[in-house]
Each structure stands twice: as C-alpha cells, then as structure tokens.
Amino acid sequence: MTAEIYFSNNYRDLCEEQGTGAGFQFEFSCNRCNDTWRSPFEAYTGARMASWVGKGVNAAWGMLGRAGSGMSTAADGLAGAGYGHARDAAFRRAIATAQGHFNRCPRCTHYVCNRCWNAGQGICLTCAPDTAAEAVAAQQRGLNDMVAERAYTAGQNSAQQFAVNTPRQLVCPQCRAETHGSAFCPSCGHRLAQQDTCGSCNSQLPAGAAFCPDCGTRR
Structure with missing residues (x-):
C-alpha cells in the first residue's frame, strides 16, 4: 500500500499542465506575499520507455505491413500504471526540498517564505509585524491624518463664503451641458434660472424687487 503524503494547499501541480508523459514539477507559494x-x-x-517501445513496435509491424496499435496501447498502459507511483515519489521529494524555503506559522497556520518569517518571534510577519516597519508606517499614517484634518478645516473656513441657499441649475436646459452651478451656461451662454434671496432673512425676492418684501432689507 502506498504511504500517505502530508502536504498543504499552497502548491500547484504542473504535471498536468505539461502532460503526464513529460514529467513532474511542483510550484509552492507563500500564503503572505504569493x-x-x-x-x-x-x-x-x-x-x-513506452514511447520508445511503441515506436519500435510500430516500425517492426510497419515493415510487415501490419498495424501495431495493440502493442503500442499495451506499452502506454504499462507507462500509465507506473505514473501514479512515480508522481507520488516526485511529490515527496519536492515537499522535502520545499520545507527549506517555507515556514508554518503556529498562530495562523499559514505557510510563508523566509522573507515573510519573523525568525526572532518564531511566527509570520502577519502575526508579528516588523517593529521598525510598523513605526515608519504609523508615522506616515499620522502625517496623512494631520494633513487631512487641516485640509478639512480649511474647507470649512472656505464654506463661509459659499452661498448655500442660492438655487443652482447643474444642467443647462438649453444644451444639456453641466453648469457647475454658474449663472450662465459655460457651453452655450444660456442664462440659468436662479432665484434671488434676501441676504438678511433668506426669503425669495421677486424679480426686479429693490427691497425684501418680508424684512425690508435693501437688495
């Protein structure tokens, strides 16, 4: 009985991609950096060997004017019968060699390469990140957060100059172009409908009014 093979799922079998008649090759990957x-x-x-036997049989039977497909099929069958054992043996050798390139983290159970392994702590860098790298990243995050906070404050200060109660048409009814809230369409020059409001009480002012009809403030 063939012995069981203990392995993880961080590998790719290249045998099938290259064809069973070619040989064996396996690719192992790091679960952290890939x-x-x-x-x-x-x-x-x-x-x-099966290919050589098949070619020899076909050549011999060809000289006799007969087909040697039966013998060739038998040779292929012998090769296929030994393929599974040969692949398992090659897989075991590949696993034994790959163990020198990968480490199994006892915390997350992932297999990582030597560059993603924290040798001082005995676990992967995902579970125990590099202290110096984390410090640099934290400094950059702090810088970005402070700049974003200052930019947000500057935006709040600029908002005081923006007339939030002024009605705006964002799409020109004449040419359907975007107006970005302007008084005239930047594409066709069409005057956009904008209602005037009183700067004191925010009431809507009738067209041509010189004073606000609600509070009397001069327009």
Whole structure:
C-alpha cells in the first residue's frame, strides 16, 4: 500500500499542465506575499520507455505491413500504471526540498517564505509585524491624518463664503451641458434660472424687487 503524503494547499501541480508523459514539477507559494518556489523538473522515464517501445513496435509491424496499435496501447498502459507511483515519489521529494524555503506559522497556520518569517518571534510577519516597519508606517499614517484634518478645516473656513441657499441649475436646459452651478451656461451662454434671496432673512425676492418684501432689507 502506498504511504500517505502530508502536504498543504499552497502548491500547484504542473504535471498536468505539461502532460503526464513529460514529467513532474511542483510550484509552492507563500500564503503572505504569493512569491513562488518551483521544484526541479523530473522527467518521467516510464513514458519515455513506452514511447520508445511503441515506436519500435510500430516500425517492426510497419515493415510487415501490419498495424501495431495493440502493442503500442499495451506499452502506454504499462507507462500509465507506473505514473501514479512515480508522481507520488516526485511529490515527496519536492515537499522535502520545499520545507527549506517555507515556514508554518503556529498562530495562523499559514505557510510563508523566509522573507515573510519573523525568525526572532518564531511566527509570520502577519502575526508579528516588523517593529521598525510598523513605526515608519504609523508615522506616515499620522502625517496623512494631520494633513487631512487641516485640509478639512480649511474647507470649512472656505464654506463661509459659499452661498448655500442660492438655487443652482447643474444642467443647462438649453444644451444639456453641466453648469457647475454658474449663472450662465459655460457651453452655450444660456442664462440659468436662479432665484434671488434676501441676504438678511433668506426669503425669495421677486424679480426686479429693490427691497425684501418680508424684512425690508435693501437688495
């Protein structure tokens, strides 16, 4: 009985991509940075021998004017029967070699490469980030937060000069262009409908009014 193989899911089997007759190769990846390590390619000698046998049989039967498909199929069957055992053996060797390139974090159970491993703490850098790198990142976050806060305050101060109660047409009814709240359309010059309001009580002023009809403030 074939022995069981203990492995994780951070690998990719390249055997199927290259074809079962080519050989064996496996690619392992870091669960943190996704960097990969690929095992050396191992040719499948069984498939090569089956190919030689098949070619020899076909050549011999071809000289006799007969087809040797039965013998070729038998040779391919022998190669296929040994493929599974050969692949498992190659997989074990690849895992043994890959263990020198990856570490299993006891906290999150992820497999990470040596560059993502905190050797001083014995866990991955996701669970135990580098202190110096975290300090630099925290300083940058603090700088960004302070700049954003100052910019927000500057925006609040500028808002005092913005007439928030003035009605605005954002789309010109004449040419359908965006107006950005202007009094005239920047595309066709059409005068946009804007209602005047009293600067004292914010009441709407009738067209042509010199004084506010509600509070008497001069326009």
